[in-house]
Amino acid sequence: MVIDLAFIWAAIIAFAVLAYVVMDGFDLGVGILFALFPDKKDRDVMMNSVAPVWDGNETWLVLGGGGLLAVFPLAYATILPALYMPLIAMLLGLIFRGVAFEYRWRTKRWERVWDVAFAGGSLVAGFCQGIALGALVQGIPVVDRAYAGGWWDWLTPFSVATGIALLIGYTLLGSTWLVMKTEGELAARARRLAMQLAFATVAAMGVFSLWTPWQRPLYLDRWFGFPTAIFSVIVPLLVLGCLYLIVRGLRTGRDAQPFLAALGLFILGYAGIGISFYPYIVPTSLTIWDAAAPPASLSFLLVGALVLVPIILAYTAYAYWVFRGKVRHGEGYH
Amino acid sequence: MFEHFDALVLARFQFAFTVSAHIIFPAFSIGTASYLFVLEALWLKTKDKTYLELFDFWKTIFAVAFGMGVVSGIVMSYQFGTNWAVFSDKAGPVIGPLMGYEVLTAFFLEAGFLGVMLFGLKRVGPGLHFLATGMVALGTLISATWILAVNSWMQTPTGFAINENGQFIPVDWWAVIFNPSFPYRLVHMVLAAYLTTAFVVGAVGAWHLLKRTAPLRAYTMFSMAMWMAAIVAPLQILAGDAHGLNTLEHQPAKVMAMEGHFDSHPNGAPLILFGIPNQAEKRVDYAVEIPKLSSLILKHGLDEPLAGLDTIPEDKQPPVAIVFWSFRLMVGIGFAMLGIGMWSLLCRYRGTLDSNVWLHRVAVAMGPAGFAAVLAGWVTTEVGRQPFTIYGHVLTAESHSPIAAPAVATSLIAFIVVYFFVFGAGTFYLLRLMARLPRDPSPELMEGPIRARGITPGPAHGGTHGH
Numbered sequence: 001m002v003i004d005l006a007f008i009w010a011a012i013i014a015f016a017v018l019a020y021v022v023m024d025g026f027d028l029g030v031g032i033l034f035a036l037f038p039d040k041k042d043r044d045v046m047m048n049s050v051a052p053v054w055d056g057n058e059t060w061l062v063l064g065g066g067g068l069l070a071v072f073p074l075a076y077a078t079i080l081p082a083l084y085m086p087l088i089a090m091l092l093g094l095i096f097r098g099v100a101f102e103y104r105w106r107t108k109r110w111e112r113v114w115d116v117a118f119a120g121g122s123l124v125a126g127f128c129q130g131i132a133l134g135a136l137v138q139g140i141p142v143v144d145r146a147y148a149g150g151w152w153d154w155l156t157p158f159s160v161a162t163g164i165a166l167l168i169g170y171t172l173l174g175s176t177w178l179v180m181k182t183e184g185e186l187a188a189r190a191r192r193l194a195m196q197l198a199f200a201t202v203a204a205m206g207v208f209s210l211w212t213p214w215q216r217p218l219y220l221d222r223w224f225g226f227p228t229a230i231f232s233v234i235v236p237l238l239v240l241g242c243l244y245l246i247v248r249g250l251r252t253g254r255d256a257q258p259f260l261a262a263l264g265l266f267i268l269g270y271a272g273i274g275i276s277f278y279p280y281i282v283p284t285s286l287t288i289w290d291a292a293a294p295p296a297s298l299s300f301l302l303v304g305a306l307v308l309v310p311i312i313l314a315y316t317a318y319a320y321w322v323f324r325g326k327v328r329h330g331e332g333y334h
Numbered sequence: 335m336f337e338h339f340d341a342l343v344l345a346r347f348q349f350a351f352t353v354s355a356h357i358i359f360p361a362f363s364i365g366t367a368s369y370l371f372v373l374e375a376l377w378l379k380t381k382d383k384t385y386l387e388l389f390d391f392w393k394t395i396f397a398v399a400f401g402m403g404v405v406s407g408i409v410m411s412y413q414f415g416t417n418w419a420v421f422s423d424k425a426g427p428v429i430g431p432l433m434g435y436e437v438l439t440a441f442f443l444e445a446g447f448l449g450v451m452l453f454g455l456k457r458v459g460p461g462l463h464f465l466a467t468g469m470v471a472l473g474t475l476i477s478a479t480w481i482l483a484v485n486s487w488m489q490t491p492t493g494f495a496i497n498e499n500g501q502f503i504p505v506d507w508w509a510v511i512f513n514p515s516f517p518y519r520l521v522h523m524v525l526a527a528y529l530t531t532a533f534v535v536g537a538v539g540a541w542h543l544l545k546r547t548a549p550l551r552a553y554t555m556f557s558m559a560m561w562m563a564a565i566v567a568p569l570q571i572l573a574g575d576a577h578g579l580n581t582l583e584h585q586p587a588k589v590m591a592m593e594g595h596f597d598s599h600p601n602g603a604p605l606i607l608f609g610i611p612n613q614a615e616k617r618v619d620y621a622v623e624i625p626k627l628s629s630l631i632l633k634h635g636l637d638e639p640l641a642g643l644d645t646i647p648e649d650k651q652p653p654v655a656i657v658f659w660s661f662r663l664m665v666g667i668g669f670a671m672l673g674i675g676m677w678s679l680l681c682r683y684r685g686t687l688d689s690n691v692w693l694h695r696v697a698v699a700m701g702p703a704g705f706a707a708v709l710a711g712w713v714t715t716e717v718g719r720q721p722f723t724i725y726g727h728v729l730t731a732e733s734h735s736p737i738a739a740p741a742v743a744t745s746l747i748a749f750i751v752v753y754f755f756v757f758g759a760g761t762f763y764l765l766r767l768m769a770r771l772p773r774d775p776s777p778e779l780m781e782g783p784i785r786a787r788g789i790t791p792g793p794a795h796g797g798t799h800g801h
Contacts, residue, residue, distance in 0.1 A: 052449030055404055059445045063437045065411045070434040073426025073501070080415030080422075081735040087416060088745040091409045092752050098405035099756055102398045106763040145423055145499065151741040293427040294497065296504045301431040308438040315446045322450055322457050 005299060006292035009071040010281065012305055014274060016067055020060035021129075022173065022266050026259070027054045029174020031097050031122025032167065034115060036193070041329055042186045043115060049181040049327040051101055056316055058094070070301050074145060075281045075291040081147040082140040083132045083154055090128035096121030126170045127163040131155075134162030137273065138215045142285035158211060165204035169266065172197040176259035179250065183326050191250050194258055198246040201262075202239060205269055209236070212276060218284055219276045228275055235272050239265060344742040345417040345734045348749060350716075352409050354709055355753050359403030361708045364478055364524065365531025366396045367471040369558075370451075374467050378460060384554055391551070392535075395767050397452055402760050404445075409749075417742065421723050421733035428494055428502045428510055429484045436480035444473035475524065482523055486516035489715070489725050490584045502724070514584050518577040519715075525570040526711065529671060530704025532562035536674075537701025538768045540694035547771050553688045556697070560687065564675035571668055575631075581715075582632055585725060587646045588718030591657035593628055594618045595642040602626035603640035608662070611655040616643070618658075652720045656713065664710035667703050674700060 027050040034043055068076040080087060100118035104111055135154035142148055175197055178190035213223040222228045242264040249257030277283040281291050292298065370392055377385035411433070414422045450458060450466040458466070493509025494502045504510055539556030542548055582589045590596075594606045596616040605628040609621035629638040643651055674696065681687045719725050723733045 052453045055401075055448055056442065056445035058404070058408065059437065059441045062408055062411050062441055063434075065408075065415070066430070066433045066437045069411075069414060069422055069426045070430025073423050073430055076415045076426060076430075077419035077423035077735075080412060081419045081737055084416050084735075084737055084741055084745070087412055088748065091412060092748060094408060095405040095752060095756055098408075099401055099760060102401045103759060103763060106398065106767070110759070146419065146736050148736075151738050293430065294501070294503045296507075297427040297431050300504065300507055301434045304435050304438055308442075312438065312442040312446070316442070319446050319449050322454050 005295055005302065006071075006288045007279075008302065009067075009292070009298055010279075010288045012302075012309070013064065013067050013071065014270075016060050016063045018267065018270050020057070020064055021270065022263050023057035023060060024054070025126075025170045025266065026050070026173040026177040027057055028097070028122045028126045029170040029172065030177060031118050031174070032126060032171050033174050033178070033190075033193070034119035034122075037186070037189070040111075045182055045186060045327050045329055046178065047101065047104065047118070049178065052323045053319060054098075054101060056319060058098070067301075071293050071298055072281055072288065072291040073293055075286060077145070078140060078142050078147045078282055078286065079136065082149060083135055084151055086128040086131045086135065086154055090125045090132070093121040093124030093126075093128065097125065123167065126167050130163030130166030131159045133166065133273075134159030136283065137162070137212060137219075137277070139283045140285060142282060158215065161211065162208065165201075165208050168197060168200045168204045169269075172201045172262050173259070173266070176246070176262045180255045180259045181327050183328075187255075194262075195247065195250055198243055198250075198258070198262070201265060202243050205239060205265070208269075209272065212273075216277075216284055218280075222276050231272070231275055235268055238268050242268065341737055341739040341742050342731060342734050344739060344746055345737075346730065348417060348742060348746045349413060351746070351753070352406065352413060352749055354712070355757060356403070356406040356410055357708060357712060358705055359399050359406060360474070360478070361527045361530045361705065362534065363396060363400050363403050364474040364527035365529075366392060366399065366534075367467075367474045368528070369531055369535065370396060371467050371471040372558075374464050378464060384551055387551055388555055391770075393452065395764060397448075398760060398764055398767065400444075400448065402757060406753075406757075415735075416745075417735050417737065418723075418733050419735035421728065423499075424501050424728060424733075425488070425724060426501070428491075428504050429487060431504075432480050432484045432487070432511065436477055436484075440473045440477035440480065443476070444470050447473070478524055478527070479520060482520045483511045483513070483516050486519045487511075487513045488723060489513075489519075489719055490515040491724055491727060496727075502727075515577075515580055518573070518580045521573045522570070522577045522711075525566055525573055526704065526708050528562060529566050529570055530708055532559045532566065533671065533697075533700050533704045534702075534768075535559040536563065536697045537699075540697035541769070542771075543688065544691065544694050544698070549688070556694075557682075557687060560675065560678035560682070560697075563671055564679050567668065567672040567675045571672060574665075574668065579632065581718075585719060586641065587643065587650065587652060588657065588715070589632070590641070590643045590646070591652045591654045591718055592661040592714060593632075594621070594654065594658045595628070595640065596654070597644055598640065598642040599629070600639045602630075602635075602637040603628040603632075603642075605631065609658075611658045613651075613654050650721060652718050657718045660710040660713035660717070664707050664714060667707040667710070670700065671703065671707075 030046050030050050034046065037043060037046060065076070068079075096117040098121070100114040100121065104114040104118065107114070131154060134156070138156060138158055140147065140149065172194065175190045175194040179187055179194055182190065213220045223232050242261045245261035245264070246258045249255070249261060279287045279289070281288045370389060373385050373389040373392065376382070377389060447466040447469040450463065451470050454466065455463045487510055490513045491502070492513045493504065493506035495505050497503050535555050536559030539552045539554075539559055542552035543556055578589065578592075593603070594609060594611050595603060596611075596618065602625070604623040604625045606618055606621050606623045609618035609623075612619050626636040629640050630636055632638075632640060643654070674693075677693060677696075678687060681690045681693055687693070721730050722728060723730050
């Protein structure tokens with residue numbers, strides 16, 4: 001039996017990107033929600049709830065980028081130029097929000113400046129990630145191993161709508177995270193927000209689902225052709241199930257359940273996108289086999305990934321475990 | 335502002351700018367992480383509170399610098415693809431897995447344990463906390479190892495073949511990683527990081543000794559830093575010399591540019607101390623030189639022949655003036671560091687290390703010297719390997735993305751503005767953290783930085799926080 005290294009790597013990269021989206025998703029969401037929580041003490045707690053883990057969360061983005069370079073170099077070399085502007089804007093957003101974690105505690109006079117940097121940087125990063133996703137879904141032309149489009153091709157109504165949809169989803173993750181990690185008036189406000197955002201997220205997923213199939217004939221076939229159309233029935237039902245769990249968790253005070261169910265929404269949405277364009281990695285120009293690095297590269301890094309990713313997951317889980325429970329005012333090392 | 339430049343020149347500006355801004359932070363955090371590890375070890379061993387106070391003092395500084403390193407590093411991991419797509423497609427199969435290993439073995443390790451190191455002493459206890467500090471320090475060194483393997487492979491590529499798409503294919507991973515220049519570059523860079531940190535710590539210690547704010551803590555850090563300077567600076571000069579000989583063997587054109595040797599010298603080449611390289615006329619104007627010394631240093635014989643840039647085709651020569659000057663800056667700083675190290679030994683012997691005001695003043699002035707030397711060294715090696723990205727195989731001019739010049743110009747301007755704003759503010763905060771008293775944990779005394787301690791819970795800030 002021949003082992004399909006490109007397929008295994010597609011699965012690993014997909015996992016890394018998903019890990020990034022859900023993990024940095026909630027801390028970007030917390031950043032965006034800064035705008036709705038003007039009180040300084042609330043903001044202290046919100047930031048401290050993600051401060052010990054944000055750096056690890058963002059490392060999955062580096063793994064997604066670095067991994068793509070390693071195992072699908074042609075995809076890396078065509079997707080990144082195609083998404084040039086949104087990716088640069090995302091990086092700049094991440095810079096502002098990343099440094100805010102430390103800077104905010106280093107000054108009184110400029111505390112507001114870094115609050116704005118934290119919220120604004122998170123907003124820009126999240127929005128640009130959504131735009132990048134939309135631009136990827138709408139397709140990237142490749143000729144002679146190079147991106148063959150213009151530097152504004154990414155900007156369409158569809159990609160902007162995707163950006164907004166992802167922002168709504170991130171704020172849902174952020175608000176359910178706050179429900180889980182905080183208490184008192186802050187948690188109560190987060191609970192009310194989470195309720196509204198849960199419905200908004202599902203609505204956004206609905207719009208995205210109705211719009212996506214018309215981007216490429218392939219997607220239309222996947223969504224309404226056999227056997228993949230089965231998922232077109234199952235996934236929406238599971239989405240409604242997650243929505244129910246969020247609402248029920250919020251109502252009954254099971255504080256972890258809304259967050260976990262919101263993660264479920266993201267996983268379902270992600271699976272839906274994956275089913276739409278597999279086996280393309282650059283829709284609809286390059287398949288995973290077109291873009292894959294030679295077997296010597298794939299197998300060399302695979303050995304490390306198979307050993308190290310479980311270890312990474314173990315100590316990441318440990319880091320979350322160390323900081324489990326509710327965050328209170330005045331905690332943190334600052 | 336940039337309308338006269340093409341996309342290639344702009345992409346090169348952008349890479350030079352973002353990578354230069356980035357290298358400053360790892361150069362500092364590699365050394366500081368190891369320093370924190372040593373401080374915590376000394377505290378656990380001796381139970382002397384001075385070490386714990388110094389650990390806390392440098393921990394906050396490390397956190398700020400590390401955060402800046404993370405965000406500027408994420409930019410680098412995407413820069414290859416956005417601006418250097420052709421290079422990425424060609425070199426990805428070789429350098430990509432090495433960078434993948436850097437992420438898997440180093441970045442996750444640092445990020446996973448950084449939170450515990452910064453926030454977690456109360457929660458996990460001293461033993462596990464010490465482990466976390468060790469993991470962060472180890473992570474910075476592993477990271478340096480992989481990324482220097484990548485850079486060294488680009489300078490002295492071995493262990494590969496080229497396929498029908500023009501991609502570099504790994505044939506022998508051992509040869510790829512342990513390429514000829516890697517061991518030298520790794521040692522040289524890690525020592526440089528340690529020296530950089532030593533001179534920052536030394537400057538902060540000397541500053542507080544001059545201000546007489548906290549004599550005991552200030553003296554402890556100053557003394558530790560001066561030991562590092564006295565021991566590591568001579569080692570670094572030896573390592574640099576060995577690295578230079580390795581470069582002569584594998585990238586002779588770079589050494590010719592460093593030396594300013596436009597002409598070959600069949601009977602012993604002079605060491606040009608200073609001069610103004612004139613690449614158009616192929617000579618060094620106003621040269622001050624010592625006959626035959628270059629041959630002695632590089633070939634270990636006064637009359638040994640040494641080839642010059644006249645043996646290299648003009649379109650394969652690096653820009654001489656930049657390499658010539660950056661090399662001299664680096665070497666000059668290296669010898670100044672050696673001088674301070676020796677001076678400190680003399681003062682230590684005489685018992686005046688804590689009281690010699692001039693040593694303290696010079697040490698304060700030398701605080702940023704390590705950063706300047708690191709940047710100058712990287713300029714030497716990176717400009718010196720031009721016009722190639724993969725030495726001898728892929729030209730820089732054939733490596734960039736098919737991106738329109740206005741897009742690259744826009745992003746370049748954005749990076750410049752954002753970096754000066756963000757990292758300027760960060761530098762200001764770092765200096766303020768360094769200037770605070772290295773002794774008093776009370777949050778009431780100092781605005782901002784110290785609110786609650788990781789070690790012992792400080793009083794709730796402002797006294798109104800509920801528990």
